[in-house]
Every structure is written in structure tokens, then in C-alpha cells.
Amino acid sequence: MQHSPRRRLLRRCALVSTVAMTVGLSLGANGAGAQPSTGTAASVTAQAAAAPELSSPDPGVMANLFEWNWNSVGKECTDVLGPAGYGGVQVAPPQDSLRRTKLGDGNDSILHPWWEVYQPVDYKLTSRMGSEAEFKAMVKTCRQAGVKVYVDAVINHMTGQGDTSYGGRTYQRYAYSDLGVDHNASYANSDFHKYSGDCTSTTGAIDDFNNLAQVRNCELVGLSDLRTDTAKVRKTLAAYLNKLLGYGVSGFRVDAAKHVGQPDLDAIYNRLHNTVDGTRPLWALEVFGGGPGILSPQAFTTSGKVLGLDGVKQIRDAFKSYPDAHLGSIATLKVFGADSGLTAGSKTVSFVQNHDTERNGDALNYKDGARNLLATQWLLASGYGTPQVYAAFTFSTNDDSPPTTADGMITDTDCTTSAWSCTDRNAGVIGMVGWHNYVGKAKQQNWWDDGQNVIAFGRGAKGWVAFNNGPAAKKITVQTGLSAGTYCDVVHGKKSGGSCTGPTVEVKDNGKATLTVRATGAVAIRANARL
Numbered sequence: 277m278q279h280s281p282r283r284r285l286l287r288r289c290a291l292v293s294t295v296a297m298t299v300g301l302s303l304g305a306n307g308a309g310a311q312p313s314t315g316t317a318a319s320v321t322a323q324a325a326a327a328p329e330l331s332s333p334d335p336g337v338m339a340n341l342f343e344w345n346w347n348s349v350g351k352e353c354t355d356v357l358g359p360a361g362y363g364g365v366q367v368a369p370p371q372d373s374l375r376r377t378k379l380g381d382g383n384d385s386i387l388h389p390w391w392e393v394y395q396p397v398d399y400k401l402t403s404r405m406g407s408e409a410e411f412k413a414m415v416k417t418c419r420q421a422g423v424k425v426y427v428d429a430v431i432n433h434m435t436g437q438g439d440t441s442y443g444g445r446t447y448q449r450y451a452y453s454d455l456g457v458d459h460n461a462s463y464a465n466s467d468f469h470k471y472s473g474d475c476t477s478t479t480g481a482i483d484d485f486n487n488l489a490q491v492r493n494c495e496l497v498g499l500s501d502l503r504t505d506t507a508k509v510r511k512t513l514a515a516y517l518n519k520l521l522g523y524g525v526s527g528f529r530v531d532a533a534k535h536v537g538q539p540d541l542d543a544i545y546n547r548l549h550n551t552v553d554g555t556r557p558l559w560a561l562e563v564f565g566g567g568p569g570i571l572s573p574q575a576f577t578t579s580g581k582v583l584g585l586d587g588v589k590q591i592r593d594a595f596k597s598y599p600d601a602h603l604g605s606i607a608t609l610k611v612f613g614a615d616s617g618l619t620a621g622s623k624t625v626s627f628v629q630n631h632d633t634e635r636n637g638d639a640l641n642y643k644d645g646a647r648n649l650l651a652t653q654w655l656l657a658s659g660y661g662t663p664q665v666y667a668a669f670t671f672s673t674n675d676d677s678p679p680t681t682a683d684g685m686i687t688d689t690d691c692t693t694s695a696w697s698c699t700d701r702n703a704g705v706i707g708m709v710g711w712h713n714y715v716g717k718a719k720q721q722n723w724w725d726d727g728q729n730v731i732a733f734g735r736g737a738k739g740w741v742a743f744n745n746g747p748a749a750k751k752i753t754v755q756t757g758l759s760a761g762t763y764c765d766v767v768h769g770k771k772s773g774g775s776c777t778g779p780t781v782e783v784k785d786n787g788k789a790t791l792t793v794r795a796t797g798a799v800a801i802r803a804n805a806r807l
């Protein structure tokens with residue numbers, strides 16, 4: 277059977293998509309020290325941007341509420357996140373995006389896949405998650421609840437398909453008028469690498485993820501690649517991000533940062549205003565690992581924090597590594613962080629999964645049930661990075677949409693249904709958010725493990741935890757580092773008055789405790805939850 281050229285293109289796109297998301301993005305380009313090709317005269321890449329001033333404040337624990345609509349995010353800030361001690365919330369890309377009107381080009385059965393939001397059409401804020409007014413109200417509500425808002429910023433590209441947006445716009449690829457920022461700037465052909473001659477692949481796609489110029493200047497899964505090396509595009513993108521900062525947003529998760537590249541990231545960041553709190557915005561760069569030299573996550577830590585995508589795999593392998601028993605060995609986590617080959621904790625936003633890795637096999641996900649919760653609780657105890665707790669809609673196939681109205685608008689999150697997995701609300705996770713905040717930067721000490729799947733450690737004299745990733749309850753006797761007394765287990769209970777709503781732990785005069793840690797369970801005590 278012969279395929280039409282159009283059919284072949286679709287097949288290639290689908291293939292590129294799978295490869296890029298599962299393998300390609302985890303590869304990297306070669307070229308340590310190499311300069312990106314400068315292309316045309318309008319290009320300003322040759323001019324190195326000044327190193328950005330990166331002293332943004334520690335965001336505390338963030339919840340990543342992927343594709344929750346704005347009203348639901350605001351409500352969660354008030355009802356759950358603020359009271360629980362979350363310091364921030366990351367939200368999905370809020371700019372106007374592709375709204376598909378027909379099937380094909382990536383999927384043949386789901387009209388509104390979750391990934392529509394990664395195809396910007398303009399920088400007005402009407403999206404699947406709500407209106408600009410609802411977005412602004414959400415930011416205000418969250419800030420009032422003590423929760424700062426961090427936005428997923430899609431700055432590498434515009435759309436790769438379609439002609440209609442959630443904001444009601446019609447467009448053609450490479451021609452986006454009235455972007456809604458900077459005196460209604462627009463993008464034309466000349467603002468895309470496809471037309472600048474800077475993309476060095478024959479197909480226009482990133483065919484070689486180890487080729488620096490391709491990684492930066494060619495099209496990631498067929499998405500129109502912006503000339504972020506030009507002053508005009510940088511100015512337009514900074515205007516979009518500054519609009520968000522003006523609304524009270526505190527920083528950004530930078531989508532596809534590896535494909536923007538350090539010089540352009542630095543130049544855009546240097547144009548950003550301070551937050552409404554007078555601090556520099558968070559700049560958390562998405563850089564899949566595996567690439568050499570300048571494309572490695574390590575090489576982006578001079579431009580911002582990076583997402584802990586390699587850590588995600590180590591966490592998965594520790595909690596679930598053996599094909600037969602699916603038990604893993606969390607005793608391996610005695611060494612985790614810079615010493616296990618990851619980026620420094622101070623430079624990393626850490627998590628057990630995000631929207632890509634929960635689908636592509638790199639990470640544990642909500643389908644791992646108690647084990648996923650245990651890993652999330654462990655991350656909060658570990659002290660590694662700026663931890664995020666991921667909560668989103670459930671799925672059965674890769675492209676599944678979150679629950680929506682017929683036209684693709686995401687409906688209110690309902691944590692009582694199986695359509696959503698609200699890990700941020702899990703009582704044990706919330707207990708560990710409080711524990712994390714209380715122990716602060718206290719050093720890990722008194723490490724104990726059984727060589728397999730039960731571990732315990734303290735954080736200074738402030739807190740102590742144990743995790744059992746094995747199939748049976750285990751009785752342990754360990755040094756806690758805490759003073760003698762009866763403590764409330766904050767994973768299963770709360771101190772209220774002089775008693776605990778859950779089980780307690782007895783610490784002897786010598787600091788030791790004997791207790792049972794249930795299967796796939798944790799125990800955590802802290803100095804200020806002594807009865």
C-alpha cells in the first residue's frame with residue numbers, strides 16, 4: 277500500500293513525537309563551548325548575555341496542579357495548600373493555545389489531548405483552564421492563602437498544527453497576529469527559525485538530538501521554533517512573562533529550555549521585572565538529561581534552577597526496580613543528590629513525576645498507589661531540591677484529555693472521583709509537608725537501613741522518619757536523635773492538644789525507639805509534635 281505524502285508526514289510526526297518524548301529529549305547535543313550558528317544579520321546570539329542574577333527566594337514545597345482549571349486551583353490554595361504549608365503552586369501554560377477542531381496530527385481518537393496547551397497562539401490568557409479574569413483571581417486568591425504561583429512558560433515555540441484557539445482566534449502557522457503584549461506585537465515568518473536558515477537539518481525537525489544547532493534552531497515535534505536569538509522575539513517573550521509577573525506570578529517553569537539554549541534564556545531572564553514581592557523570579561529550566569557538555573542539565577545551572585528529571589528515574593528505580601517483585605531497594609537512597617550524579621539540590625526542583633514522566637515510563641505515577649505516595653513522602657523528607665508534589669487527572673492512554681466540556685474547557689477538579697488523583701491532599705503527604713517545613717535545612721543524620729527496603733534517618737534534632745517499601749510490616753530499633761518522650765506520628769495523625777489523633781512513637785532516654793513500620797508505609801516524628 278502506498279502512503280500519500282500527507283499521510284507519510286503525519287506518520288513521521290507521530291514517530292518523532294514518540295521518539296522525542298521518550299528517547300530524543302533525553303539525548304543531548306554535542307558542542308561544549310561551541311557557539312550557536314549566528315544565521316542572519318538580525319541575530320544577536322554572538323553577543324553573550326550577562327550572567328543572570330538568580331537569587332530568587334526558596335519557594336518551599338510546591339504543588340504542581342497540572343491542568344486544574346483556575347477556579348479549582350484558587351479553591352485548592354484556600355482549602356488545602358495554604359493551610360497545609362505549601363509555599364507555592366505550579367500551574368499549566370496559561371497562554372491562549374491551539375484548540376483542535378478535527379482529529380489527526382498526533383491522535384486519531386481524542387479531540388482535545390492534554391498537550392494542546394503546549395501550542396501557543398498568542399499571549400492573551402484565555403485558555404482551557406479559564407479566562408484571563410479567572411487567572412488573575414486565582415493568583416490573588418492563592419497569594420492571599422500564602423501560596424505563590426509559578427507558571428509553565430512555553431517560550432520555545434508556537435503551534436505545530438490547527439487553525440483555531442481557545443481564545444477564539446484563527447491563525448496560520450508562522451503568522452500570529454495581535455499577540456496581546458508589547459503594543460500588540462505579532463509574529464511573522466521572519467520570527468521563526470524555519471525561515472532564518474539557522475536550522476541545519478534537512479527535514480526542519482530536530483533529527484539529531486546531539487547536534488547543538490539542531491537542538492536550538494530546528495523544530496521540536498514539528499512546533500514552529502521561535503527565533504529566541506533575536507531582540508524582537510526576546511522582547512515579546514519578556515513582555516508576556518512580565519505581564520504575568522505584574523499579575524503577581526512569582527516565577528516560571530521554562531518549557532523546552534534545552535531547545536531555547538543558555539544565551540537566549542539568560543537574555544530573556546535579564547529582561548524580567550522583579551516579582552510583586554520585590555524578588556527575582558524563579559526560573560526552573562526543563563532540560564532532559566543524557567546530553568553531553570553544554571546540553572547537560574548541569575550546564576544549565578548557571579542560567580537557573582533545573583528540573584530534577586534524572587532524579588525522577590533514580591527514585592523510580594529505588595522504589596520499583598525488579599521486574600518480578602517490583603520492590604526496588606530504597607536502601608540505595610542513602611546516597612541521593614549530587615553524590616549520586618544529580619544536579620545540586622540548591623539548583624534543582626525535585627519531584628517524583630511530572631506530566632511527561634508520569635506517561636513515558638521514566639517515573640512512578642499515581643497507578644503505583646501507596647508506593648507513589650511513599651516516594652512522595654520520602655522526597656519531602658530527603659531535603660533534596662525544592663520539592664514538588666504532583667496532582668493531576670488520571671488517564672488510560674497517552675493523549676487523554678482531562679475532564680472537559682464538549683468544547684475542551686477543563687471542568688472543576690473533583691477529587692472524589694477517579695478522574696483526578698489529588699496527591700497534594702493525601703494526609704500522609706500533608707503531614708510530610710509540615711515535617712519538611714519544620715526540619716528546614718537540618719542535616720541528615722543517624723541513617724539506618726536493613727540493606728533492602730526499610731530505611732530511617734533523622735534531620736538534626738528536629739525530626740526523624742522511617743520508610744518501609746517492602747511487602748511486610750517491619751519492627752525496628754533505631755537511634756532517632758530526638759530527646760526522650762512520646763511523639764505523634766505526623767504521617768498518620770496530628771497533635772491536637774496533649775494527644776495525637778494517630779499512633780505515637782516512644783523515644784527512650786538514649787534517643788532510641790522501637791517501633792513497627794507498616795508495609796509500604798512511613799512513620800515521621802518531629803520535636804514540636806511531642807505530647
Ligand code: LM2
Pocket residue numbers: 288289290293297381382391392393394395430435436437496497498499531532533562632
Ligand atoms: C515539553 N517539554 O520540553 C513539554 O513538557 C511536553 O509535554 C511538550 O510535548 C513539549 N515540550 C512541547 O512543548 C507535548 C506532547 C507532544 C505534543 C506537544 C505539542 O508530549 O506529544 O506534540 O506537547 O502539543 C503534538 C503531537 C505531535 C505533533 C505535535 C505538533 O503529539 O505528534 O507533531 O503536537 O503538531 C507532529
Ligand code: CA
Pocket residue numbers: 432491492493494501502535536
Ligand atoms: Ca528553539
